[in-house]
Amino acid sequence: MHAVGRVFATLVVALIGVCAFLGYRGDLVLPWKPHAEDYVAVVQAPPQVPLDPALVAAQVQPVLVNISVDATLFGTAAAGSGIVLTPDGQILTSHHVIKGAEEVSVTDIGNGLVYAATVLGYDSTADIALLSLTGASGLPTARLGSSAELRIRQDVLAIGDAGGDGGAPTSVTGPITDLDASIVAMNSADLTRKSLRGMVQIAAPVVGGQSGGALADSSGAVVGVITAASGERPDGEPPKQANGYAVPIDTAMRVVAQIRSGTPTETVHIGPTATLGVQVVDAKPAGAQVNWAFYGQPARAAGITTGDIITALDGRPITTARALSSAINTRKPADRIRLDITAPDGTTRTIDVVLAEGTPN
Secondary structure, X not given: OHHHHXXXXXXXXXXXXXXXXXXXXXXXXXOOOOOHHHOOOOOOOOOOOOOOHHHHHHHHHHHEEXXXXXXXXXXXXXXXXXXXXXXXXXXXXXXXXXOOOOEEEEEEOOOOOEEEEEEEEEEOOOOEEEEEEOOOOOOOOOOEOOHHHOOOOOEEEEEEOOXXXXXXXXXXXXXXXXXXXXXXXXXXXXXXXEEEEEEEEEOOOOOHHHOOOEEEOOOOOEEEEEEEEEOOOOOOOOOOOOEEEEEEHHHHHHHHHHHHHOOOOOOEEEOOEEEOOEEEEEOOOOOEEEEEEOOOOHHHHOOOOOOOEEEEEOOEEOOOHXXXXXXXXXXXXXXXXXXXXXXXXXXXXXXXXXXXXXXXX
16 A cells, blocks of 8 residues: 555656646746846947048038137137038037127138128037028038947047137047046136036047037047047146047037027027126125126116125026026017116115127127
């Protein structure tokens, strides 16, 4: 009897084994937890196409322009580069190139013609501006890539008017070393400083005159707008470590799209620049305190003087100097605004001011 039982038990064990081998669909509990990477194949990125500097420069040079700026406010003339976006002369460049400009002229490298330019709009926080050339037509246009596809160690080419003298553009190449760099850039024209984020950093000796020029990939597509350089030394000696920085083209074109939409924001200004004609700083505890009201400008004509604190514009509180600039940024020349003012002695008043036309700020 016991022998029969042992045989039966053996048969049951054998049957279970057969069922398991044939694919029994019961729950299977593993003594460990599997990791996804154990089962997911890793796809290797395709090898990058080597960059031919001469070939890429030859492709990009015809769609570049040299920009010359008369900035009387700063007592100097400035120069930079730009990228042709449309056959009728919409030009992408850096905001700091045209900051303070009273007159802008543009030389097209492709045809050698000189055009008067107007500023269609800009975003100073992104350091991007859009110009329009008077009387331009049939210009060759840049082929735009996508900065979202850029990779660390990818070789790129920076090209622009390095000398700032309106001559032929020069180019440098180098690998991308950061895709989200944060920098503080100084404008050599007015010595102001600006924080910029999300920059493409390249290990190459970019120089100031190339601002507004193109960052291009190995196919000749524009993937960025050159905005800053580090490592330049006043004694003219070679820099210890030279880096260039560019606004990603995807970021730049979002600003362009906003300008083309005709709808201003607190950062994107469209059309001629309105000005109150004051220099302001943050007030305590809140407001924009006037350090100086410029002669011949709306603020001084309306009786605003040094020490006055602007606390509201059209009924909306002004808590900082930046808030005042942002509010003015959405206005146009000849707009009438209402300001709430607190004088140094604590008295308050409300005045109406008609904004004047100023330079890109």
